[in-house]
Amino acid sequence: MPIRLKKLIGAILLVALVIVYALVATMIAVAQLSESGPLVHLAFFLIGGLVWILPAMGIIKWMMLPPKP
Numbered sequence: 018m019p020i021r022l023k024k025l026i027g028a029i030l031l032v033a034l035v036i037v038y039a040l041v042a043t044m045i046a047v048a049q050l051s052e053s054g055p056l057v058h059l060a061f062f063l064i065g066g067l068v069w070i071l072p073a074m075g076i077i078k079w080m081m082l083p084p085k086p
Contacts, residue, residue: 027080
């Protein structure tokens, strides 16, 4: 697969990942954190704000792999 095509697919996947992750994190926050205190909110958003990086790193790593001949 050409590198330009991989980068295009990777960029689309990254945008989709961020949108889906934000929607899921928001639904969880609304459903579970309504009665929680500020420290629980802080922990949730701190952890939730960093967890999406793991799948994004996998997508970026795949995008940077050299093309197979």
